[in-house]
Amino acid sequence: MAYSSITKPEDHFNTKLYTGTDASQSLTGVGFQPDWTWIKCRSNSGSNFPHILSDSVRGVNKVLKSDTGDAEVSDYSQGYVSSFDSDGFTVTGQDGVSGVGRTYVAWNWLAGGTAPAVTYVVKVVSDSGNKYRFDDFGTSAVTLELQEGGTYTFDQSDSSNSGHPLRFYTAADKTGGEYTTGVTTTGTPGSSGAQTVITVAASAPTLYYQCSNHAGMGGQANTNSTFGSSNFSGSIQSTVSANTTAGFSVTSWTGTGSASTVGHGLSSAPQMLICKNRDRSANWVIYHNKLSSTPQTSYTYFTTMGGRHSNSGFWNSTAPTSSVFSIGTDGDFNASGEKVIGYCLSAVKGYSKFGSYTGSGNANGPFVHTGFKPAFVIIKKINADGENWWVYDNTRNTFNLVTKGLYPNANNAEVDYSASDAMNLDFLSNGFKLRASDGALNGSGSTYIYMTFAENPFVANDSGTVVPGTAR
Numbered sequence: 001m002a003y004s005s006i007t008k009p010e011d012h013f014n015t016k017l018y019t020g021t022d023a024s025q026s027l028t029g030v031g032f033q034p035d036w037t038w039i040k041c042r043s044n045s046g047s048n049f050p051h052i053l054s055d056s057v058r059g060v061n062k063v064l065k066s067d068t069g070d071a072e073v074s075d076y077s078q079g080y081v082s083s084f085d086s087d088g089f090t091v092t093g094q095d096g097v098s099g100v101g102r103t104y105v106a107w108n109w110l111a112g113g114t115a116p117a118v119t120y121v122v123k124v125v126s127d128s129g130n131k132y133r134f135d136d137f138g139t140s141a142v143t144l145e146l147q148e149g150g151t152y153t154f155d156q157s158d159s160s161n162s163g164h165p166l167r168f169y170t171a172a173d174k175t176g177g178e179y180t181t182g183v184t185t186t187g188t189p190g191s192s193g194a195q196t197v198i199t200v201a202a203s204a205p206t207l208y209y210q211c212s213n214h215a216g217m218g219g220q221a222n223t224n225s226t227f228g229s230s231n232f233s234g235s236i237q238s239t240v241s242a243n244t245t246a247g248f249s250v251t252s253w254t255g256t257g258s259a260s261t262v263g264h265g266l267s268s269a270p271q272m273l274i275c276k277n278r279d280r281s282a283n284w285v286i287y288h289n290k291l292s293s294t295p296q297t298s299y300t301y302f303t304t305m306g307g308r309h310s311n312s313g314f315w316n317s318t319a320p321t322s323s324v325f326s327i328g329t330d331g332d333f334n335a336s337g338e339k340v341i342g343y344c345l346s347a348v349k350g351y352s353k354f355g356s357y358t359g360s361g362n363a364n365g366p367f368v369h370t371g372f373k374p375a376f377v378i379i380k381k382i383n384a385d386g387e388n389w390w391v392y393d394n395t396r397n398t399f400n401l402v403t404k405g406l407y408p409n410a411n412n413a414e415v416d417y418s419a420s421d422a423m424n425l426d427f428l429s430n431g432f433k434l435r436a437s438d439g440a441l442n443g444s445g446s447t448y449i450y451m452t453f454a455e456n457p458f459v460a461n462d463s464g465t466v467v468p469g470t471a472r
Contacts, residue, residue, distance in 0.1 A: 005245070006351040009375060009454040012110045012246035015395040016088065022100035030088040035111035035227060035241055035250055036343060037081055037089050038066070040406055041096065042396070042414040043103045048095040050411045054081040056111070056227035057241050057250040058341060063096075064276055066302045066408045072278040072339075105396060105406070105414075107376060111227070111250045112147075112241035112265075118229045119153040124160040124217070132166065132209065132218050137232035141219040144209070145230045145239045146200050148223055154196045154209075162190030167212045168198060168221070170205050179207055228252060233263030233323040240265035247346035257336035259316045261324040264344040269320040271354040272451055274302065274343040275333065282332035285314055287325070288449045290356035291382060295319065296326075300382060300449075302389065302408055308382040351454045356382075357434075361444025363421040365434025372454035374427045378408065383447040387440045392425055394455050400426045401435055427455075 006012065014030050020041075035056040041049040050065040058064075060083055063076040079093025089106070091097035097104065120134040127133075131140035134154075146152055154166050166189070168179040181201050187194035200223050209218040228239040228250065236256060242249035242265030249265045255277070264270055273287035284302035291298040291308050296319040298308055313330030320326070325344070327334050334340070347353050353370045360366055375394045381387040388407040396404040396414070402425040403418040417423040424435040432452070436442040 006348060006454070009351050009372070009456065012243065012248070012351065013375065013453045014108050015376065015393050016106040016108060017395055018104050018106070020095075020098035020100055020102045020104060022094065022098060024082065024090060024092045025098050026085065026088070026090045027106065028085070028088040030108050032108075032110050033084050033086050033114055034089060034108035035084070035113065035243075036109040036248075037084070037106055038108075039081070039091070039097055039104055039106045041099065041102055041104050042404075042406070044095065044099070045411055045413045047411060048078050048099075049413070050078070050096060051406075051408055052076070052079065052081075052096050054089075055250045055341065055343075056084050057239060057252050058278070059226040060084065064278065064341070066284060067411050069281045069283045069303045071280050071282075105393070107393070109243075109248055110246065111243045111248055112229070113243070114149050114227075116147060116150045116227075116229055116241065117153075118150065119155055120230075120232070121155045121158065122161060122166060123158045124164050130164065130211075130214065130217050132164075132211075134230070135232040137237065138235065139237070141217065142230070142232075142237060143219050144221040145228060146198075146207075146221050146223050147227050147229055147241075148200050148202050148204060148225050150229055151197065151199045152229070154198075156187075156189040156194040156196065157192050159190050161194065162188075163213060164211045164217065165189050165213065166196050166209055166218070168196075168207045169210055170207060172208045172210070172220070173215070174208075174210055178212070179205075231263035231265055233265075234261035236260045236262050238263050242266055245348070247348040247352055249344045251342040251344055253340055253342075255327075255334040255336055255338045255340055257329065257331075257334060259326070259328050260334070261326050262342070263324050264320070264342070266322070266344060266346050268322050268346045270325060270344040270346050272345040273320070273325060274345075275340060276342075277332055277335065277338055277340050279338040280332065280335070285333055287315055287320070288451075289354060290449050300380065304409060305388055306385045307380075307387075345451070352452065354449075354451050356447060356449050359434070359439070359442040359444055359446040359448060361437065361439075361442060363435055363437045365436055365442045367428070367431055367433045368450065369431040370452055370454075371430055373429050373456045374432050374452050375455035376453045377425065377427075377432055378451045379441055379448055380450075381440060381443065381446055381448050390423070390441060394427055402427055402432075429456075 079097030318326035
C-alpha cells in the first residue's frame with residue numbers, strides 16, 4: 001500500500017486565526033517558525049486591509065500584496081510582520097495586521113527553516129588567475145549569501161583544488177588572520193573527502209573566502225540574518241530557502257533582461273510558481289502545470305480577475321525542471337537589475353497537489369481527488385476572464401459545508417455563503433467536492449486550476465503503522 005511520507009502536514013503548513021489589538025502582537029501556535037506568512041483581515045474591506053505577504057528571504061518589515069501590483073514596501077503603514085518566531089510570528093502596525101477588534105487569518109509555510117544544510121562543490125579555474133567556482137557556475141569568485149545558523153560544506157575533493165585550501169577571513173586581503181568560529185576542515189584539498197565546513201554563528205561578521213596559500217582567489221560571503229543560501233543551479237545566481245520534504249521554496253533573484261534560468265532548490269520540478277517583481281508596480285505572475293496543454297507558454301495573474309493567457313516572455317516557453325525554472329524577457333518580470341521573489345511549489349504525495357477540474361454547473365458538483373483531507377484550497381477559473389481567485393481553509397470552517405471564502409486578488413472582507421449553495425465545498429478524507437452552482441467555482445464546461453495542502457494524508461505511515469485518514 002502506498003502512503004504519504006509526511007504524517008504531520010501541520011509541521012509544514014498551518015493556519016492561524018487571531019483578533020487584532022492595534023498594538024504589536026506575538027502570535028503563537030503555528031507549530032514552527034514560518035518562512036512565508038500570508039495575512040488577511042477577515043472582517044473588513046478596503047485599501048487598509050490588503051492581503052499582506054511576508055517571507056524570511058526578503059526579511060521582516062517588507063510587504064507585498066497579492067491584491068495589488070504595488071512594489072515592495074518597508075514598514076508598511078497598515079502593518080507588517082516584524083519577526084518570524086519559533087512558534088509563529090509577530091505583527092506590528094494597524095488595520096492590515098492588527099486593527100483593534102478586527103479578525104484575521106494567517107496562512108504559514110515552512111521552507112528551509114532556521115538551520116539549512118547546503119553543500120557546494122568547489123573547483124579552481126583559470127580566470128585572470130586562479131579563482132574558486134561553485135557547482136560549475138559560470139562566474140568565478142562570486143559573492144555568497146550564507147544564512148546565520150546554516151551549515152555549509154565546501155567540497156574540495158576535485159583535483160583542481162590541490163594546493164588551494166579554502167578558508168575564511170574577516171578581510172579580503174586576509175589581514176587579521178583566519179576566521180575559525182564554527183569552522184572545521186577535513187582532508188587535503190584535491191583528494192577525496194577534503195572539505196571545509198562552516199556553521200554560521202549568530203551576528204557573524206561579513207566574511208571572505210580565500211585560499212590560505214594564495215591571494216585573490218575568492219570573494220565575499222555575506223552572513224545574513226535573513227534566510228536563504230546561494231544557489232548556482234541556474235544561469236542566474238539565486239538565494240533560496242528550500243524545504244525539499246514538503247516541496248516548497250522561497251527563491252529570490254535579480255533580473256537580467258535576457259532569457260535565463262533560476263535555481264529553485266527543490267528535488268522535483270515545480271508545478272506552481274508565484275512570482276513578483278519587488279522593485280516596480282507589476283502584476284503577480286503565476287505558472288501552473290494545468291493552465292494549458294503547454295503551461296510553459298501560459299500564465300495568469302494573482303492581481304486580477306483574468307483567466308489564462310499566453311506569453312513566452314514569462315517562462316521562455318520552457319517547462320521547469322527538477323533544478324531550475326526558466327524566465328523570459330518580459331520587462332516587468334525580468335527587468336535588468338530589479339529584484340524578484342518567487343514561491344515555488346511541487347506536489348508531495350499525501351501533502352500537496354496542483355491540478356485542474358472541469359465544472360458541471362450544478363450544486364452536486366465534481367469530486368476532486370487529492371489523496372488527502374484538505375486544510376487549504378485555492379481555486380481559479382482559467383478558461384475566461386472575470387472571476388476571482390477563491391481561498392478556503394479548514395480553520396475558518398471546521399466542518400462541512402466549507403462556506404467562508406476570501407479573494408487573493410481583492411481586499412474584500414471574508415464572504416460566507418452558509419445560506420446558499422452558490423460558493424460552497426465539502427472537504428473529504430481524500431479530496432474536495434464542489435457544492436457550488438456558480439460559475440466562479442463550477443460553471444458547466446469551465447476549467448479551473450487549484451492549489452491545495454493537507455490536513456491529513458488519506459493513508460500515512462506513522463512510525464511503521466499505516467494510518468488511514470478520516471472524513472470530517
